[in-house]
Amino acid sequence: MTLAAGAPLDAGGAADFVQPPPLLGNQYRDDRVLGEHLARVLPAAMHNAIEDDLAALGAHASEAWTAARASVPRSPELTQWDAYGARIDRIDTTPTWRQGARFAARYGLVASGHAPEHGSHARTDQFARVYLHHVASEFYTCPLAMSDGAASALAASGNADLAARALPHLLSRDAATAWLSGQWMTETSGGSDVGGTQTLARRDAHGQWRLYGRKWFTSAIIGEMALTLARPEGAAAHAGALALFYLETRDADGRWNGIRIDRLKDKLGTRELPTAEIHLDATAAQPVGELAHGVRLIAPMLNVTRTWNAVCALATMRRCLALANAYAMARHAFGRPLAEQPLHRATLDDIGAEFEAAFHFVFHVVALLGRVERGDAHERDKALLRVLTPLAKLWTGKLAVRIASEACETFGGAGYIENTGMPLLLRDAQVFPIWEGTTNVLSLDVLRALSASGVDGLVDEAGALLAEAGGDRHGVRATLDAARRWHAAASTDRDALEAGARGLALTLARAFAAATLARHSAWSTRTRGDTSAAQALARSPATD
Numbered sequence: 001m002t003l004a005a006g007a008p009l010d011a012g013g014a015a016d017f018v019q020p021p022p023l024l025g026n027q028y029r030d031d032r033v034l035g036e037h038l039a040r041v042l043p044a045a046m047h048n049a050i051e052d053d054l055a056a057l058g059a060h061a062s063e064a065w066t067a068a069r070a071s072v073p074r075s076p077e078l079t080q081w082d083a084y085g086a087r088i089d090r091i092d093t094t095p096t097w098r099q100g101a102r103f104a105a106r107y108g109l110v111a112s113g114h115a116p117e118h119g120s121h122a123r124t125d126q127f128a129r130v131y132l133h134h135v136a137s138e139f140y141t142c143p144l145a146m147s148d149g150a151a152s153a154l155a156a157s158g159n160a161d162l163a164a165r166a167l168p169h170l171l172s173r174d175a176a177t178a179w180l181s182g183q184w185m186t187e188t189s190g191g192s193d194v195g196g197t198q199t200l201a202r203r204d205a206h207g208q209w210r211l212y213g214r215k216w217f218t219s220a221i222i223g224e225m226a227l228t229l230a231r232p233e234g235a236a237a238h239a240g241a242l243a244l245f246y247l248e249t250r251d252a253d254g255r256w257n258g259i260r261i262d263r264l265k266d267k268l269g270t271r272e273l274p275t276a277e278i279h280l281d282a283t284a285a286q287p288v289g290e291l292a293h294g295v296r297l298i299a300p301m302l303n304v305t306r307t308w309n310a311v312c313a314l315a316t317m318r319r320c321l322a323l324a325n326a327y328a329m330a331r332h333a334f335g336r337p338l339a340e341q342p343l344h345r346a347t348l349d350d351i352g353a354e355f356e357a358a359f360h361f362v363f364h365v366v367a368l369l370g371r372v373e374r375g376d377a378h379e380r381d382k383a384l385l386r387v388l389t390p391l392a393k394l395w396t397g398k399l400a401v402r403i404a405s406e407a408c409e410t411f412g413g414a415g416y417i418e419n420t421g422m423p424l425l426l427r428d429a430q431v432f433p434i435w436e437g438t439t440n441v442l443s444l445d446v447l448r449a450l451s452a453s454g455v456d457g458l459v460d461e462a463g464a465l466l467a468e469a470g471g472d473r474h475g476v477r478a479t480l481d482a483a484r485r486w487h488a489a490a491s492t493d494r495d496a497l498e499a500g501a502r503g504l505a506l507t508l509a510r511a512f513a514a515a516t517l518a519r520h521s522a523w524s525t526r527t528r529g530d531t532s533a534a535q536a537l538a539r540s541p542a543t544d
């Protein structure tokens with residue numbers, strides 16, 4: 001065992017051992033997986049142009065982690081009434097959140113994804129930034145995700161007036177003009193099944209649409225606008241009759257637009273993120289499109305927020321790994337650093353392999369999103385994106401919880417102690433499989449996406465990746481073929497199909513992730529002589 005420098009002596013002169021904390025380096029420069037990926041997919045000039053920003057975000061990531069361990073945890077606070085009895089509903093956020101807009105604007109965390117000069121690579125640039133910044137942001141990435149999603153939904157809606165009004169704010173690189181958007185869907189009656197939405201939309205005597213109802217989870221109540229579902233008065237009771245509305249949260253004088261904040265939720269994790277329960281009472285709003293099919297109109301928003309979810313889940317996994325590896329260097333047991341204990345090393349490498357496959361899967365989806373949005377994609381790519389987005393979200397949501405739990409265990413007892421930061425990572429990870437569609441709900445969404453042409457598109461895409469990889473040594477094709485046969489056979493029995501949907505989705509996701517890693521590892525071995533990804537692939541089975 002080694003003694004930390006300056007370890008205190010007890011009264012008898014014997015030294016108490018003090019464990020040095022794990023040290024994080026620059027989270028961009030130390031990340032082989034991210035660095036190799038960007039080197040493979042980005043034009044060299046673009047990679048060079050963004051590198052300073054990525055390195056700055058990587059430095060901030062480790063500095064913010066260290067600073068947060070030494071500070072008192074804070075949560076947002078709601079003040080409903082002022083000293084004289086006026087209703088004010090003011091939310092005071094944490095210091096990090098108060099810097100959130102400036103930081104997001106400076107690094108273009110939303111805007112870079114829409115930068116025309118980077119064409120279809122814009123999304124890769126943006127999500128590399130988000131991945132580096134997520135943990136330090138204290139989930140400021142949540143309202144940024146919704147703002148990005150709102151920009152996509154408004155752009156796709158064909159509502160030129162609303163797009164002209166909101167997009168310059170949502171995509172602003174100036175904190176003074178930047179807006180955040182909410183995505184208010186969940187009500188007390190349901191988040192997965194929004195068909196029971198009770199919020200009513202009614203025109204007033206002046207023809208202005210006004211909303212009346214209760215929204216049960218609003219994570220961006222501090223934002224300037226929101227997209228929300230409501231049922232126009234007299235419309236049918238089913239989900240297809242819901243309309244999508246655009247609203248601004250404050251009027252021209254800065255007063256709430258018919259919004260009352262009932263309380264902030266007391267949550268397991270994401271505690272810095274103010275998630276409110278609110279009432280809408282004559283909230284002025286505008287329909288985004290036709291007065292029906294609101295769920296269809298908001299779909300582009302969900303595709304984007306689900307991609308953010310997958311990237312932020314990856315960021316959590318990567319932080320867990322960085323800390324677990326750093327701790328394994330610092331901590332000694334049985335005469336050597338944990339990193340040199342064969343079983344501990346194998347445990348860390350297994351986690352690393354799962355992360356690495358998930359990384360390439362998610363960034364494959366990110367690249368596809370970029371191509372589809374820029375119109376550089378075929379119909380086949382659009383269908384692929386439709387199925388790969390829920391798969392990537394559900395796969396990484398589950399994996400983040402598993403890896404955060406394993407990472408706590410790699411710290412031993414310290415992993416259960418609050419101010420190591422490990423419990424925070426575990427608590428926060430648990431949100432990834434819940435919001436933006438739970439694992440089951442997304443598995444059913446995968447079934448919908450497969451309903452047109454089954455698993456064929458995925459099999460073809462995986463085949464193309466494996467061809468680039470120079471072969472299929474890990475059973476990807478056999479796994480996908482078995483999934484295709486199961487899907488075809490179960491298609492005649494709806495209940496059996498639904499009951500097996502989660503198993504199918506997890507199998508497809510794991511196999512596809514292995515195919516993306518196979519393609520990358522072949523490139524990295526061939527062009528860089530680096531076999532790290534190939535070693536990860538060898539540890540990363542295509543089946544459970």
Ligand SMILES: Cc1cc2nc3c(=O)[nH]c(=O)nc-3n(C[C@H](O)[C@H](O)[C@H](O)COP(=O)(O)OP(=O)(O)OC[C@H]3O[C@@H](n4cnc5c(N)ncnc54)[C@H](O)[C@@H]3O)c2cc1C
Pocket residue numbers: 182183184185186189190191192193217218219220267270275431434435436437438439440441444
């Ligand atoms: C921290 C946090 C912040 C949030 N912020 C927002 C926000 O800003 N805006 C917003 O709109 N929402 C927000 N949500 C809500 C979130 O999106 C919903 O909680 C989520 O979609 C699930 O909906 P629910 O809570 O109604 O669960 P339910 O829909 O009641 O689901 C309960 C369980 O049933 C399962 N289930 C449901 N239907 C089926 C089915 N057909 N087959 C199989 N299983 C099924 C689900 O998988 C789940 O396990 C937030 C949630 C959290 C935790």
